[in-house]
Structure formats: structure tokens, C-alpha cells
Amino acid sequence: MRSTSPIWSPKPHRRGDARGSWPGSASSSRASHPVFAASIGAATAMPSIDYFALLAIIIASRTPPLEQGLALLTFLLLAGWAATVPMLSFIVAPEKTRTWVQQMNAWVRSRTRKQAGIFVAVVGVILIGLGITGL
Known part of the structure; x- marks a missing residue:
């Protein structure tokens, strides 16, 4: 059966124009x-x-x-x-790139959060080490 109350209905603004507004939207003139x-x-x-x-x-x-x-x-x-x-x-090379991205995505998704955290920590330590040795 069809519901009689619509989800969206045009409501006149304060000035009486016929524009509609979504429920919960900022219908004040400030937003536009x-x-x-x-x-x-x-x-x-x-x-x-x-x-x-x-x-x-x-x-x-x-x-x-x-x-x-x-x-x-x-x-x-x-x-x-x-x-x-x-x-x-x-x-x-869209196909080759797509294949590489899918393989990388599969590799990343096969790792646990702990492994991902360790990977990020190792890369961070390496970058910090490179920065310190470059001083």
C-alpha cells in the first residue's frame, strides 16, 4: 500500500516563495x-x-x-x-595499472592491523633515521 505522507514535500519559505526544502536542511537565506x-x-x-x-x-x-x-x-x-x-x-596503461592496484589492494587487505601498524612504524623509523643522518 502507498503511504500518504511524502518524504519530501515543497514547503514555502518565510517570504512565501514556492521553493521546496529537504527535511532538516538549512532553508534560511544565510545558507545560499x-x-x-x-x-x-x-x-x-x-x-x-x-x-x-x-x-x-x-x-x-x-x-x-x-x-x-x-x-x-x-x-x-x-x-x-x-x-x-x-x-x-x-x-x-589502464589495464596494467588496474591489475597492479588490485594486487596491492589484495595484499593490503590480507594483512592484520598489527602488521599494518608495524609496517607504518618501520617506514616511520626509516624516514626519521634518514632525516637525522641528513642533518
Whole structure:
């Protein structure tokens, strides 16, 4: 049998227009205001904490401005490549990449949480060791 109460029904807003609203949604004019949209966009587009930390390290290094700029450019290129290489791989060789990703996924899923934690800890210790020896 069909229910008589619909899940969604258009309700007039305070000003009497005929737009509908979802139950529990913010139907106030504030949610559709450009300043609200701009603030959400600015919050999601903020640089990461890694970027700010890198800027602080580069500035504190007191190296010439050219070296500082090159260090920043290197970071941005490496960070960009971390996302670009897999995408290019899917474009150039989609089947081979898909097979590799599925094998990696199967390998990761076959591990326990303890094994995954140990793996992350070992990689972290190696990276810390490389950082300390590079000082």
C-alpha cells in the first residue's frame, strides 16, 4: 500500500516563495548567501599544514632567495607528482595499472592491523633515521 505522507514535500519559505526544502536542511537565506559559499570554498582550499611547515623551514634556513624558491618549487613538484603519476599511469596503461592496484589492494587487505601498524612504524623509523643522518 502507498503511504500518504511524502518524504519530501515543497514547503514555502518565510517570504512565501514556492521553493521546496529537504527535511532538516538549512532553508534560511544565510545558507545560499555568496559569503557563506565563499567561506566554505576558502576553508576547503586552504594549503595543508605541511605546506605551512615547509614555508617556515625554508624561511628559517636563511639561504638565498633563489635556493628558497627552488626548495619550494621542488616540494610542490614532488607533491604534485605523487598524485599525477598514478593518473598518468591509468591513462597510458589502464589495464596494467588496474591489475597492479588490485594486487596491492589484495595484499593490503590480507594483512592484520598489527602488521599494518608495524609496517607504518618501520617506514616511520626509516624516514626519521634518514632525516637525522641528513642533518
